[in-house]
Amino acid sequence: MADAGWPSFARSLKGVVxxxxxxxxxxxxxxxxxxxxxxxxxxxxxASNLKLRFCTNETQASRGKFVAKLKRLGFxxxxxxxxxxxxxxxxxxxxxxxxxxxxxxxxxMPEFASVDKNDPNCxxxxxxxxxxxxxxLNDAFRVLMSMEKPVLFSLGQGRYYKETDGLKLDVGVxxxxxxxxxxxxxxxxxxxxxxFFQSVLKDxxxxxxxxxxxxxxxxxxxxxxxxxxxxxxxxxxxxxxxSDQWHPxxxxxxxxDDLREAVEMILEQRTD
Amino acid sequence: MADAGWPSFARSLKGVVxxxxxxxxxxxxxxxxxxxxxxxxxxxxxASNLKLRFCTNETQASRGKFVAKLKRLGFxxxxxxxxxxxxxxxxxxxxxxxxxxxxxxxxxMPEFASVDKNDPNCxxxxxxxxxxxxxxLNDAFRVLMSMEKPVLFSLGQGRYYKETDGLKLDVGVxxxxxxxxxxxxxxxxxxxxxxFFQSVLKDxxxxxxxxxxxxxxxxxxxxxxxxxxxxxxxxxxxxxxxSDQWHPxxxxxxxxDDLREAVEMILEQRTD
Numbered sequence: 380m381a382d383a384g385w386p387s388f389a390r391s392l393k394g395v396v397x398x399x400x401x402x403x404x405x406x407x408x409x410x411x412x413x414x415x416x417x418x419x420x421x422x423x424x425x426a427s428n429l430k431l432r433f434c435t436n437e438t439q440a441s442r443g444k445f446v447a448k449l450k451r452l453g454f455x456x457x458x459x460x461x462x463x464x465x466x467x468x469x470x471x472x473x474x475x476x477x478x479x480x481x482x483x484x485x486x487x488m489p490e491f492a493s494v495d496k497n498d499p500n501c502x503x504x505x506x507x508x509x510x511x512x513x514x515x516l517n518d519a520f521r522v523l524m525s526m527e528k529p530v531l532f533s534l535g536q537g538r539y540y541k542e543t544d545g546l547k548l549d550v551g552v553x554x555x556x557x558x559x560x561x562x563x564x565x566x567x568x569x570x571x572x573x574x575f576f577q578s579v580l581k582d583x584x585x586x587x588x589x590x591x592x593x594x595x596x597x598x599x600x601x602x603x604x605x606x607x608x609x610x611x612x613x614x615x616x617x618x619x620x621x622s623d624q625w626h627p628x629x630x631x632x633x634x635x636d637d638l639r640e641a642v643e644m645i646l647e648q649r650t651d
Numbered sequence: 652m653a654d655a656g657w658p659s660f661a662r663s664l665k666g667v668v669x670x671x672x673x674x675x676x677x678x679x680x681x682x683x684x685x686x687x688x689x690x691x692x693x694x695x696x697x698a699s700n701l702k703l704r705f706c707t708n709e710t711q712a713s714r715g716k717f718v719a720k721l722k723r724l725g726f727x728x729x730x731x732x733x734x735x736x737x738x739x740x741x742x743x744x745x746x747x748x749x750x751x752x753x754x755x756x757x758x759x760m761p762e763f764a765s766v767d768k769n770d771p772n773c774x775x776x777x778x779x780x781x782x783x784x785x786x787x788l789n790d791a792f793r794v795l796m797s798m799e800k801p802v803l804f805s806l807g808q809g810r811y812y813k814e815t816d817g818l819k820l821d822v823g824v825x826x827x828x829x830x831x832x833x834x835x836x837x838x839x840x841x842x843x844x845x846x847f848f849q850s851v852l853k854d855x856x857x858x859x860x861x862x863x864x865x866x867x868x869x870x871x872x873x874x875x876x877x878x879x880x881x882x883x884x885x886x887x888x889x890x891x892x893x894s895d896q897w898h899p900x901x902x903x904x905x906x907x908d909d910l911r912e913a914v915e916m917i918l919e920q921r922t923d
Contacts, residue, residue, distance in 0.1 A: 511785040517820050520811070524818055538832050539792070546796055548789050552828045559827040560810050560820055 385633025388610060389648040393589040394430035396579055396604070397421075398570075399461075400437060400540070401595035401617015402638055403454055407543030410448045414616050416639030418453040423642050425455070427649065430583050433461045434576075434592070436535035436569045436599065438505035438550065440486040442466065462579050464534035464569030465490040468503055471568065477530065479503040480522045482515055482553075501530035504557070506537075506550045516553065523561045531557055535569040537599065541618055570596075571603025580607070591632075593641050595619050602629035612641055657905025660882060661920040665861040666702035668851055668876070669693075670842075671733075672709060672812070673867035673889015674910050675726055679815030682720045686888050688911030690725040695914050697727070699921065702855050705733045706848075706864070708807035708841045708871065710777035710822065712758040714738065734851050736806035736841030737762040740775055743840065749802065751775040752794045754787055754825075773802035776829070778809075778822045788825065795833045803829055807841040809871065813890050842868075843875025852879070863904075865913050867891050874901035884913055 383391075400406050403417045424431060433456060437445055442465070446458045465487055472479055478495045481488070483505035491503075502519050523529040537549035554565045569575050580587060587608030594600020595617030604611040613619060613631040616638075624634070635641045655662075672678050675689045696703060705728060709717055714737070718730045737759055744751055750767045753760070755777035763775075774791050795801040809821035826837045841847055852859060859880030866872020867889030876883040885891060885903040888910075896906070907913045 507785075509785045511788075513779075513781045513783040513820070516783075516824075517818075520820055520824075521818055524811075538834075539796075546789075546793055548785070548792055548828075548832055552788075552792075552832045555831040556820075556824045556828040560824045562810075 385610075385612060386644040386648050388632070389591070389645040391589070392429060392591055392610075392645070392649075394432070394583050394585045394591075395424060395645070396432045396434050396583075396590060396592045396609070397638070398592070398594035398596065398600045398617075399433055399435040399449070401619075402593060402614055403449070404452050405543070405617065406540070410451050411543070413452045413454070414637060416637060420637075420639045420642040421454055423646060427646060429645075430585065431460065432579050432583055434570060434579055434600075435461065435463050436506075436537060437463055438465055438487050438534040438569075439484040439508065441489045443489075444486065462575070462582075464575070465505070467575060467578065468532050468534060468568045469494055471532070472501070472503075477501045479532070480519060482510065482519045483507055483534070484510060500526065501532065502557075503532045503534065504550055504553055505534040507553070508547065511548075511553055516556065520557060520560050523557065523563070529561050529563050531561070531563060531565040533565040533567050535599070536565075536567045536571075537596070570599040571606065573603075573607055576603055576607040576609065580609075591645075593638065597623045597626055597629050597631065601631045605629070605632070614638055614641060657882075657884060658916040658920050660904070661863070661917040663861070664701060664863050664882075664917070664921075666704070666855050666857045666863075667696060667917070668704045668706050668855075668862060668864045668881070669910070670864070670866035670868065670872045671705055671707040671721070673891075674865060674886055675721070676724050677815065677889065678812070682723050683815070685724045685726070686909060688909060692909075692911045692914040693726055695918060699918060701917075702857065703732065704851050704855055706842060706851055706872075707733065707735050708778075708809060709735055710737055710759050710806040710841075711756040711780065713761045715761075716758065734847070734854075736847070737777070739847060739850065740804050740806060740840040741766055743804070744773070744775075749773045751804070752791060754782065754791045755779050755806070756782060772798065773804065774829075775804045775806065776822055776825055777806040779825070780819065783820075783825055788828065792829060792832050795829065795835070801833050801835050803833070803835060803837040805837040805839050807871070808837075808839045808843075809868070811890075842871040843878065845875075845879055848875055848879040848881065852881075863917075865910065869895045869898055869901050869903065873903045877901070877904070886910055886913060 404411050404413045480499035480502045533554035536551035539546045591610045592604030601611030610632045612633040676683050676685045750771050752771035752774045805826035808823035811818045863882045864876030873883030882904045884905040
């Protein structure tokens, strides 16, 4: 059964991990909009015996505010089911006694309330958007250059995302900028890092081959999950591009129009 | 004679190319300050039979304003002796019928007065400093993403420079950011590009082995000149760091405390 193709491998699944933006909803002004059929698809998945988790690189809002937004869009999700980079990096910082200089969106600051930020000995960057001024990036750069062995955490490594008014530069672009400026390699926290996917599996108490990731980002969702031993299916919503099918290193285990189709195909296999 | 070491190869030189910032002066508030002994050193070089040119990646001011600043610092230099990236990229744009979207410092804009900037089909970035806002970088990114085959020119590829109040991020950092965002490779105009050094040699009417470059930047000054067949000597002023002596790929033909010492050693060889 381990080598069965899509959708037949769905028979042996015990859990599903969903990306949020581009799978459940499209971001944009205000809360954004739910993708057609995704509210019902999630309800059908919930009614199955599959374990469910949500895995996002969202770093513009705290997890609480983010889940409240999803609720307004019609999705019934609890904060404990959502894995995002900020709580993961906070755990890392405490584990390694690191005090961060933060270059993150104002909306993310509450996540770091419990963290000692005096006399910083590392830098954490997130999707800071308009907070990525020259001054702020230069400040982060100077903190890194003042360390003997500079440590930079990047909350994801995305190149860009799509909002209703067009493409927006994502955190990965600024990660590359600081990597070049300081001649260092950042530690990525969030998708596609192995540790991030493993923490989700650990919480689910499942083995990688028992879990499917569904996302719109071929490299960070599908590729990241596959590198961890999970299956990965891509939806043709969100940032999907037709050129993804010729990607040089990542091939999805399956491609579907949207979450509704993915859920339909999964549940069909399981009621044979 | 071709393989003679420093300073004995100075006997066969016919020309010298000088970097400006970090060799003649240190930048900072106002005009910055002349480096001790550099005004007299330049006068001594002028009095020799060596041809002289100046080669800089300065892109915060037009060449005219830049030369006026040097004059106030005590350096007698004419604009036609100075090679900088902006006039070079303007020549390239015209040659290739390209219309740029500009992300450069306000002070550099006059250099592009004669260039058609409507309906852009390429992007040019310079050391824009505080003009590198999220919005401005995102605008440049969107212009690139709207092209079938995006073209990005970067006026130099420096990582950072030193001002009197500390380190400042240079254009190369934003070049890397856009390269990653758009999955492209920028064309670098200025040091260390081969074409840029060759244009200086052509203007001097000299062969590469007849010319010495003196700079503070090991990679962009010394390495760039050497790749072109010139000799390269590094001064221990400006952005020089003691770690430069263990650089994995570039080794200077000679290292001196400052321009004064370089000129002394060159002229000594020539009066034997």
